[in-house]
Amino acid sequence: MSLLFKLLAQRIALGFLLLFLVSILIFAGTIILPGDVAQSILGQSATPEALANIRRDLGLNDPPVQRYFNWLGGLLQGDLGTALTSGKDIAESIGKRLGNTLFLAFWAAIISVPLAILLGLIAVRYRERWPDKLISAVTLASISVPEFLIAYVAIFVISVRLRWAPSVTTINDSMSLGEKLHTISIPIAVLTLVVLAHMMRMTRAAILNVMQSAYIETAELKGLRMFTIIWKHALPNSVAPVINVVMLNMAYLVVGVVVIEVVFTYPGMGQYLVDHVSKRDIPVVQACGLIFAAVYIGLNMVADIVSIIANPRLRHPK
């Protein structure tokens, strides 16, 4: 057990180190951005004195290293700072929107991950036959079309013509779970289409790779059914590559949905980020960037951990 524990501890420590390095990158990146925050808050007509005052108040005159550590110190205490444009506490504003983004991502994942794996298994079972080719063609077509186009087509067909679900997906706390899900059903469907192909193809490739193994032949010579062989003998040995792609796509569901959120005016992180980038609200951009990075690193860490645990040699050492 000790080797497994050591590997897991290593992976988690690496995750935190990576997050720390990313925080430096984000901070440095926002500093070298062109433009002046004070100028953009006060506008073109601001007097030099007013600009100097606001710079002093915001601490913009301090050396960058000091500002970085002030920011980091705040982060560690859960203080993401205040938005320059609205003066609101960022943590509070983000909290709600992050919840909404995760809500959308969660339901999209709940549907797309099992569906992708099931389609992958079916594609393997009927490889090189029509079900395989159909699944490949449809999923490939769906990622080849830009997601905003799929989104608008979906809105036109489902919302405008069929009137099954709303096109504007504003949700609030007073709605029941059922109402919420109904409201966001189109974005869920669009997101599922977008991430499906990648996961399905990886599942198919990983299992087909395992299907070459001698132990699959052993299973065939036991007279087992093909689907039993795929499910019981091949899938458990394909966990590592599949989980990596699944986690990458889940990360995409959280950090890559900006376009979808804007199309459906969904009150999530993506819209919030886009709004504040255009307003040059640096603390908000930094906070959003860091949260996205944390989600990305966190999910990839989960993938690594699952891959390690999936290895029987590590789980059951000699």
Added chain:
Amino acid sequence: MSDNLLKVRDLKIGATVYPPGEKPHDIEIVHGVSFEVEKGNVLGLIGESGAGKSTIGLASMAYGRGGVKITGGEVWVNGRDILKSTHADVRALRGGEVTYVSQSAAASFNPAKKIMDQVIEAAVFQGKFSKHDAESRAVELFRKLGLPDPENIGNRYPHQVSGGQLQRCMTALALCPEPDLVVFDEPTTALDVTTQIDVLMAIKEAIRDTGVAALYITHDLAVVAQVSDDILVLKMGDMVEYGTVDQIINSPKEDYTKALVSVRSIEHEEKTPTPEPILKVQNITARYKGTNFDVLKNINVELHPGQTLAVVGESGSGKSTLARVITGLLPQSNGGVRFAGRDLSRDLGGRDKEDLRELQMIYQMADVAMNPRQTVGTIIGRPLELYFGLRGGEKRKRIIELLDEIEMGEGFIDRYPAELSGGQKQRVCIARALAAKPKMIICDEVTSALDPLVADGILKLLLDLQKIEDVAYLFITHDLATVKAIADSIAVMYQGEVVRYGGKTDVLSPPFDDYTDLLLSSVPEMKLGWLEEVIANRKMESAGN
């Protein structure tokens, strides 16, 4: 039909081939083979690689690997032609009536599942036993097959038991559903000789006790002689000879069978040591990075110019590690290597071009030791350019000379490795080593992957070349027959130490130390009843102690 369990009539098997630069097309790989197996009998299928042994064995389960298809003939199992059976009937046959034991149990067990689950899977799935009954039957088989801790070994994962134990688990897997026929496909080929004898005995006893019939596939006639009632000799998909084990071993009719029986007929007179050895390995101790035990412990051996030192031992004995130390791939932690009158640097980076040239290597897997995208001429020409600066016509002339030396000739100069047979590939590797005009060549299991007759040809070639080029060989092998054939001196290695070392005659003459005795007595001999004799002797000895 008669009460034959398995009856194969005029079986023809085809395969789709994809030759480079040609359209894929179908060829026939088994050309009308017929045989019968009665209840409780064992038929040995023997032949070299490409003979179609495994293909025929799998055909008795109506199974074809990859693009292999059964194109004609009949396969009757328990009175019905399985080639005409429905898909569901074939599935009921596999894992129920007929089961399979593969060459590599390590690859044939699913690494993610417990041994017990895999052993009982077919028996339960086919409805032969309940899960509980199948498990108690498996434990019984584990005990019968001499596995340690039979009650609990099933709870382990495949990587948690040794190769020999796993091969026995695979036998238990095949016997668990109480099949009528078991196909054993080279079940002991991948094992060390001392392990092979135990597994062989376990299989033989299991066959006897359960009354199951078997097809026993192997390239080793000495092994098949121990377990079979009848033998079918195959060559390139054709039947060569079919008879009782006694007739095939003691009075073979066909020339090909005679060649198989008399393989390893090379005689090599031991040479006396010279005053000045070419290689002196002095007190070598070595370990791999990140480990805390020595894989080599205080090794001392010498090799004389133009002679052969055979380093023999089982897997894990450290013989290949010794080669890595001598070539500088693994710097030793203690001791030194003296070569051609000078001390060799511990690691590869510290050796000059002359050191590299004079010490060449030939590997076990000729396929992977050559760049598949280079022609034979390029492969052999490379050391000529590197060490002697040969170019153009001069280089070509020398390549042709080398091709003649390995008995292949100019016609092969523009061929690619994929177009060569296993033996030809190994010959090209020998030519490449010789091109550097070395004083010594390390041969690491160079004949292990080859068929006996081909291996014999390679050994003869190596001996001839030794006379012409006066090159010394450090010959690493696990095969004692090879050692007897070519060595001048022998070092027996066991767990990182040289347990016996000296001239060939001395090492192979009694009195033996315990390990060498075990090793020598484990090599299968081509005579009936050898296995029983050895087992009886060992039982007597352990009773005497």
